[in-house]
Amino acid sequence: xxxxxxxxxxxxxxxxxxxxxxxxxxxxxxxxxxxxxxxxxxxxxxxxxxxxxxxxxxxxxxxxxxxxxxxxxxxxxxxxxxxxxxxxxxxxxxxxxxxxxxxxxxxxxxxxxxxxxxxxxxxxxxxxxxxxxxxxxxxxxxxxxxxxxxxxxxxxxxxxxxxxxxxxxxxxxxxxxxxxxxxxxxxxx
Amino acid sequence: xxxxxxxxxxxxxxxxxxxxxxxxxxxxxxxxxxxxxxxxxxxxxxxxxxxxxxxxxxxxxxxxxxxxxxxxxxxxxxxxxxxxxxxxxxxxxxxxxxxxxxxxxxxxxxxxxxxxxxxxxxxxxxxxxxxxxxxxxxxxxxxxxxxxxxxxxxxxxxxxxxxxxxxxxxxxxxxxxxxxxxxxxxxxxxxxxx
Numbered sequence: 001x002x003x004x005x006x007x008x009x010x011x012x013x014x015x016x017x018x019x020x021x022x023x024x025x026x027x028x029x030x031x032x033x034x035x036x037x038x039x040x041x042x043x044x045x046x047x048x049x050x051x052x053x054x055x056x057x058x059x060x061x062x063x064x065x066x067x068x069x070x071x072x073x074x075x076x077x078x079x080x081x082x083x084x085x086x087x088x089x090x091x092x093x094x095x096x097x098x099x100x101x102x103x104x105x106x107x108x109x110x111x112x113x114x115x116x117x118x119x120x121x122x123x124x125x126x127x128x129x130x131x132x133x134x135x136x137x138x139x140x141x142x143x144x145x146x147x148x149x150x151x152x153x154x155x156x157x158x159x160x161x162x163x164x165x166x167x168x169x170x171x172x173x174x175x176x177x178x179x180x181x182x183x184x185x186x187x188x189x
Numbered sequence: 190x191x192x193x194x195x196x197x198x199x200x201x202x203x204x205x206x207x208x209x210x211x212x213x214x215x216x217x218x219x220x221x222x223x224x225x226x227x228x229x230x231x232x233x234x235x236x237x238x239x240x241x242x243x244x245x246x247x248x249x250x251x252x253x254x255x256x257x258x259x260x261x262x263x264x265x266x267x268x269x270x271x272x273x274x275x276x277x278x279x280x281x282x283x284x285x286x287x288x289x290x291x292x293x294x295x296x297x298x299x300x301x302x303x304x305x306x307x308x309x310x311x312x313x314x315x316x317x318x319x320x321x322x323x324x325x326x327x328x329x330x331x332x333x334x335x336x337x338x339x340x341x342x343x344x345x346x347x348x349x350x351x352x353x354x355x356x357x358x359x360x361x362x363x364x365x366x367x368x369x370x371x372x373x374x375x376x377x378x379x380x381x382x383x
Contacts, residue, residue, distance in 0.1 A: 076360040116219070127263070130221045130364075131362070
């Protein structure tokens with residue numbers, strides 16, 4: 001799916017020719033990531049506030065509801081299972097157009113979840129054994145992303161982006177890296 | 190300037206995509222490495238004659254093992270749920286050219302307990318016996334010709350000794366034990382068959 005993101009990112013550059021005249025699209029946008037829901041089982045919603053024509057701030061929330069990710073975790077195929085991420089971000093447009101532009105983003109992510117840790121336990125017969133136990137983690141990541149955004153009928157925004165952040169306080173509990181990938185469908189007002 | 194921006198943009202996008210595709214958040218966590226010497230025993234003799242059998246066993250490989258720096262025994266069966274552990278070794282003969290060549294094959298190898306897979310080296314499987322709570326292997330090679338021979342083990346995860354590895358299922362803990370065998374010198378037991 002990540003390759004699909006990148007392909008779409010490239011294609012929109014040549015396939016979407018639209019008027020670049022600046023006009024007032026509204027300063028607020030709410031958006032929903034359908035692809036994350038369908039492909040990853042994650043609920044990913046965002047709000048973006050446009051402060052200037054080339055500068056915006058926003059916040060995203062990601063809630064993991066994926067059965068397949070949970071199964072992978074339970075079956076020992078993955079070490080961590082993310083519960084949620086809260087991601088404040090700032091975006092800077094690289095283009096003059098407001099209806100079709102590339103952007104770069106800096107974000108921070110407060111993320112939390114569950115992880116496996118092996119512990120040596122003692123049983124009732126005073127013998128030791130190792131067992132994977134579940135523990136909670138919380139961490140704070142900082143990272144960057146790049147993306148492409150365009151509008152249909154001046155109200156419906158689509159942004160495609162990819163990026164990653166590094167958890168700052170991971171010492172084996174939280175994932176070292178958090179992903180920032182999505183295809184948002186938004187409404188600007 | 191615009192071209193530079195977009196060049197940098199796509200370079201960054203490509204870099205992030207590559208990083209996304211190769212990142213490994215979920216490194217393998219479910220493995221324990223420990224060192225417990227003496228799990229393999231070479232049944233040595235003072236002299237060897239043609240048609241003798243040189244046996245190798247895991248008679249001391251109990252379910253409960255003394256783990257370094259721990260006050261309680263390690264229950265390896267409860268840890269791994271493994272029905273067997275495996276380890277590798279070789280039996281070689283010195284040729285007239287001073288080369289060591291593998292001599293084990295299915296015709297001259299005898300299995301008393303456990304099982305083996307024989308290629309250029311021998312993969313021995315010590316199988317769990319619920320009655321005596323041991324992982325059992327006893328295999329012997331029939332010495333069919335005179336000459337100088339050696340039994341060798343492959344260096345383990347810690348760079349020395351050799352490894353005995355649990356045959357665990359995905360959801361169970363994988364246990365790798367760096368262990369030793371008796372009578373080895375620089376990783377080999379060398380002997381002469383008369």
